Structures are given as structure tokens and as C-alpha cells.
Amino acid sequence: MDYILTTRALSKHYSHFKALNGLSMHVPKGSIYGFVGKNGAGKTTLIRLICGLQNPTSGDYSLYNISNGSSAILNARRRIGAVVETPSIYLNMTAEENLKQQYQILGLPSFDGIPDLLKLVGLENTGKKKAKNFSLGMRQRLGIAVALAGDPDFLVLDEPANGLDPQGIIEIRELILKLNHERQITVLISSHILDELSRLATHYGFIDRGHMVKEISARDLEAACRKCVQIKVSDIQALSRVLDNMGLEYRILSESQADIYSEINVTRLSLALVQENCEILSLHEHDESLESYYMNLLGGASHE
Numbered sequence: 001m002d003y004i005l006t007t008r009a010l011s012k013h014y015s016h017f018k019a020l021n022g023l024s025m026h027v028p029k030g031s032i033y034g035f036v037g038k039n040g041a042g043k044t045t046l047i048r049l050i051c052g053l054q055n056p057t058s059g060d061y062s063l064y065n066i067s068n069g070s071s072a073i074l075n076a077r078r079r080i081g082a083v084v085e086t087p088s089i090y091l092n093m094t095a096e097e098n099l100k101q102q103y104q105i106l107g108l109p110s111f112d113g114i115p116d117l118l119k120l121v122g123l124e125n126t127g128k129k130k131a132k133n134f135s136l137g138m139r140q141r142l143g144i145a146v147a148l149a150g151d152p153d154f155l156v157l158d159e160p161a162n163g164l165d166p167q168g169i170i171e172i173r174e175l176i177l178k179l180n181h182e183r184q185i186t187v188l189i190s191s192h193i194l195d196e197l198s199r200l201a202t203h204y205g206f207i208d209r210g211h212m213v214k215e216i217s218a219r220d221l222e223a224a225c226r227k228c229v230q231i232k233v234s235d236i237q238a239l240s241r242v243l244d245n246m247g248l249e250y251r252i253l254s255e256s257q258a259d260i261y262s263e264i265n266v267t268r269l270s271l272a273l274v275q276e277n278c279e280i281l282s283l284h285e286h287d288e289s290l291e292s293y294y295m296n297l298l299g300g301a302s303h304e
């Protein structure tokens with residue numbers, strides 16, 4: 001797989017405190033990577049390191065396969081657009097003035113791209129309105145427009161939905177999806193709002209106390225979180241025959257247990273099993289959402 005960002009044993013210590021502790025991370029090209037962790041887990045620290053705002057204590061990382069030890073890392077970083085903590089915008093300026101300012105900072109030859117950029121983030125009709133009079137969602141979108149000024153192919157967003165109202169959250173989500181689908185921009189989003197992330201992310205990295213607990217694709221996570229009915233019976237072969245006859249999808253786990261993935265009619269199933277002299281010993285629904293998957297992971301991590 002082609003990776004935009006990889007880190008190897010990346011650590012950042014503040015005196016004796018390990019904000020990042022041997023972090024290993026892989027952001028695939030074209031992905032929307034949900035970087036998940038509770039407050040203080042080290043998400044912003046990782047972002048600050050890859051943006052070159054701080055140096056690692058040990059370990060290393062690569063952007064576009066260029067190691068942070070190489071002088072070419074400066075060029076690789078130019079391909080990143082980032083909104084870290086709060087959007088870098090001037091509140092006394094309009095959206096257009098903010099973008100002009102950023103174009104000048106980047107030394108871009110003309111302002112021709114600005115109207116398109118304003119349209120892309122849905123701020124084309126804000127005219128003379130200054131950013132201080134924008135809603136939080138509009139400020140966040142302006143911050144993203146500023147981050148997009150250099151035409152990056154890797155966008156890094158630190159908690160982009162923080163403090164936004166439901167409408168603002170939807171607008172940011174749609175913008176991120178558009179950038180990813182239409183412009184092939186790889187996106188790294190740090191967040192602890194799992195429900196929102198689950199609508200976007202193609203990959204996840206779960207971080208706890210500066211350490212990567214698990215990286216998993218959304219597809220694999222969905223399979224791991226798949227809803228099913230867990231059943232325990234006295235005769236697994238009889239169960240298998242009945243489920244085959246009913247055309248249901250299932251997986252045998254042991255001599256007495258199986259997971260049934262299709263929706264079942266419990267009465268019909270139990271009547272059919274009675275015919276086969278097979279007893280149901282237990283039956284319950286298993287639904288592991290992203291939230292509980294995460295809680296289970298962290299529960300596991302805290303006992304390491």
C-alpha cells in the first residue's frame with residue numbers, strides 16, 4: 001500500500017512526560033484517516049511534529065516516503081495543508097482578504113484561484129463580512145480554505161467538529177468528503193467525536209497515552225462490529241441444518257455456539273429446532289458500535 005504518512009517509534013517527551021511514546025502510524029494515500037483518542041492522548045502533538053512545529057525526541061516519520069531526517073522533508077511538508085487547534089485566520093479581514101494574505105505568504109503568482117476556493121468551502125457570498133462576524137462553522141471552513149491555498153494533497157484537521165452546531169458539522173463533513181472524493185486529497189482528522197468520524201473515515205488509528213493501540217480500516221472495523229445474534233445450542237449440527245434450510249447466514253464458533261448474521265424470526269427458529277430435538281441454551285444480540293469497540297480497545301490497553 002502507498003502511504004502518505006508513516007511513523008516509526010515516534011516519541012515526544014516533555015521533561016519526563018511522554019506525550020508520544022513509540023507511536024507507529026500508517027496513513028494510506030487517498031484515505032480519510034480518523035485519528036481517535038481522548039483528551040491528552042497525543043493527537044495534537046503528532047500533528048505538530050509532522051507539520052514541523054516541533055521536533056521529535058526520538059523515532060522518525062516519513063511524508064510521501066521522505067524521512068524527516070532528509071532536507072527534502074521541507075518540500076514534502078509544503079504538500080500538507082493543516083488546521084491545528086484553532087483556524088489560522090485574521091478576524092478583522094473578510095474571507096477573500098484572508099485568502100489573499102495566505103496567497104502572498106505562500107508567494108503564489110496570482111489570486112486567480114481565490115473565487116474557486118471560496119466557492120469550494122461555501123463562502124463565496126460573504127462579501128465584505130469580516131471573519132469576526134462569521135459563525136464558528138464558517139470560520140472553520142475559512143481555516144480549511146486557507147489550508148488549501150497551496151493546493152495540498154494531504155489535509156490535516158485537528159478536531160474540526162469541535163464546538164460546531166449540527167448544521168456546521170454537516171457542512172464540514174460534506175466539505176471533507178468532497179475534497180477526498182473529487183480532489184483525491186488524503187485527510188487526517190483527529191477527533192474524539194466517534195459518531196461523526198464513523199460517517200467519514202475509511203481508516204482509523206486509535207491512540208492512547210501516546211501509543212498506537214490499533215490501526216484498522218473502516219471495512220474491517222465494520223466487520224468486527226457487525227450486528228449478529230449469538231446462539232448457544234445443545235446440538236450444533238441440528239442448528240446448522242435448520243439455518244441452512246432457512247437460508248440464513250451464520251458462522252459456527254464451537255461445538256455449541258454460532259453467530260447468526262441475518263435477521264431471524266426467533267419463534268420460527270425455536271420451533272424448527274424443537275423438531276430437531278435441539279435446545280436453545282442462550283440467545284442474545286451482539287452489537288459492537290465504534291464507541292464500544294473503542295472502549296474495549298482502551299480497556300485492553302489499560303491492562304497491558
Ligand SMILES: Nc1ncnc2c1ncn2[C@@H]1O[C@H](COP(=O)(O)OP(=O)(O)OP(=O)(O)O)[C@@H](O)[C@H]1O
Binds near residue numbers: 040041042044046
Ligand atoms: N509544551 C508542553 N509541555 C508539557 N506538556 C505538554 C506540552 N504540550 C502538550 N503537553 C501534554 O502532552 C499531552 C498530549 O497533548 P496533546 O495536545 O497532543 O493531546 P491531544 O490528544 O491532542 O488532546 P486534546 O484533544 O486535549 O488536544 C497532554 O497531556 C498535554 O498536557
